[in-house]
Amino acid sequence: MTEDPKAGAHQPRQASDVELRARALEALLVSKGLVATDAVDAVIELYEHEVGPHNGARVVARAWADPAYRERLLADGTEAVAELGIAGAEGDNLVAVANTPAVHNVIVCTLCSCYPWPVLGLPPSWYKSLAYRARVVAEPRAVLGEFGLELPGDVEVRVWDSSAEVRYLVVPMRPDGTDGWDERRLAALVTRDCMVGTAVPRVPRGASP
Amino acid sequence: MSADAALAEAQAALAGHAPLPRDESNLVFEEPWQGRALGMGVVALERAGASWAEFRVHLVAAIRRRPQRPGESAATAYYAAWLDALEALLAERGLLPPEA
Numbered sequence: 001m002t003e004d005p006k007a008g009a010h011q012p013r014q015a016s017d018v019e020l021r022a023r024a025l026e027a028l029l030v031s032k033g034l035v036a037t038d039a040v041d042a043v044i045e046l047y048e049h050e051v052g053p054h055n056g057a058r059v060v061a062r063a064w065a066d067p068a069y070r071e072r073l074l075a076d077g078t079e080a081v082a083e084l085g086i087a088g089a090e091g092d093n094l095v096a097v098a099n100t101p102a103v104h105n106v107i108v109c110t111l112c113s114c115y116p117w118p119v120l121g122l123p124p125s126w127y128k129s130l131a132y133r134a135r136v137v138a139e140p141r142a143v144l145g146e147f148g149l150e151l152p153g154d155v156e157v158r159v160w161d162s163s164a165e166v167r168y169l170v171v172p173m174r175p176d177g178t179d180g181w182d183e184r185r186l187a188a189l190v191t192r193d194c195m196v197g198t199a200v201p202r203v204p205r206g207a208s209p
Numbered sequence: 210m211s212a213d214a215a216l217a218e219a220q221a222a223l224a225g226h227a228p229l230p231r232d233e234s235n236l237v238f239e240e241p242w243q244g245r246a247l248g249m250g251v252v253a254l255e256r257a258g259a260s261w262a263e264f265r266v267h268l269v270a271a272i273r274r275r276p277q278r279p280g281e282s283a284a285t286a287y288y289a290a291w292l293d294a295l296e297a298l299l300a301e302r303g304l305l306p307p308e309a
Contacts, residue, residue, distance in 0.1 A: 018289045022242040025292050026249055034304060035252040043212045043248035112224075117217045128224070 055086050056119035056169060057190035061183040063096075064174040074098055077169060086118055094119065097160060098171040099200070104151050106144065106197030107160045107168040108136045114162035116169050120192055127196065137161070147198040170197040177203045215251045222261030227268045230284040243288040250295050257302055267294035267301075 029035040059081055063070040073080035077094035094116055097105040109115065110133050126132050136143045140157045144150075151157065160168040172194045178186060193199035223229060229236055229247070238244040254264055271293035277286035299305040 016285075018285060018292070019240065019242040022246050022249075022288070022292055025296060026245060028305065029249060029253055029299075032305065034256050034299065035249055039212075039252045040245055040248035043216065043251045044244045046212050046216065117220070118213060 053120050053192035056195045057187040058084055060171055060190045061187035063171055064186050065183050093166045095166055096169045096171050099173045103156050103158055105158050105170045108133055109162040116167040119169055120195055149199055170195050172201050175201050175203050219261050222265050226265050227272055230287050239284050243284055246288045246291050257304055259298055264298055267298045
């Protein structure tokens with residue numbers, strides 16, 4: 001939100017011409033019955049609060065905390081995320097792939113930018129870059145290294161190529177030192193990149209056990 | 210269609226042509242009216258039965274007609290064109306008077 005620094009914090013900011021125009025158009029659309037203000041509010045609410053990597057983080061935290069849920073998630077990702085109230089066009093064929101001490105997973109869409117949008121929000125720009133799409137398949141370790149992720153040599157790296165039909169979600173390994181943490185606290189460790197596979201969750205130094 | 214599905218469709222249809230302004234991970238709204246403009250688009254297109262591909266044609270044309278102005282942010286310019294495009298699409302379908 002841009003504020004005129006000269007205006008006092010409590011004074012309403014002068015609306016710009018384009019802002020006035022937006023208001024006028026909305027009023028017109030409402031009067032024509034083309035939009036309802038509360039429907040617009042619902043959309044805004046959605047992208048401000050509901051969509052984003054925290055949906056995916058909730059899924060991962062639940063899988064860490066609840067082994068039965070983890071099994072369901074790995075068996076049918078779409079069903080398992082729906083259990084948590086997450087749905088969306090692109091979540092229709094969601095496949096969750098779990099990292100293990102022997103296997104590290106990473107997702108890509110080599111053709112375009114297919115992405116598990118309902119669980120991860122909007123893809124980062126690098127995900128759509130030709131460099132990432134081409135290189136992560138050919139030399140995944142080098143690409144992960146550029147993200148600061150060095151994997152032991154005996155860990156197999158599996159690259160999952162997303163498509164319009166199948167979207168993947170990486171379920172990272174639960175970090176050590178998180179015994180007894182509740183799901184909310186666990187979820188805070190799960191970043192978007194952890195669920196793309198270009199990072200792994202880390203417990204912040206000095207976190208209380 | 211649910212709002213989240215509609216928004217996902219918008220992302221997909223506009224990507225590469227007139228992508229929504231965003232930073233690394235989130236949509237960028239510098240001012241609330243920009244978010245409302247996007248919300249209006251999602252709701253009005255569904256109401257009008259118009260596709261995002263159809264909207265995209267109007268949006269690309271509107272951006273061409275109204276490029277970013279000096280002293281104006283990219284997001285402001287984008288959503289100003291967005292309003293033009295929404296109006297043009299609805300006028301073309303006879304849902305708004307022309308030049309409303």
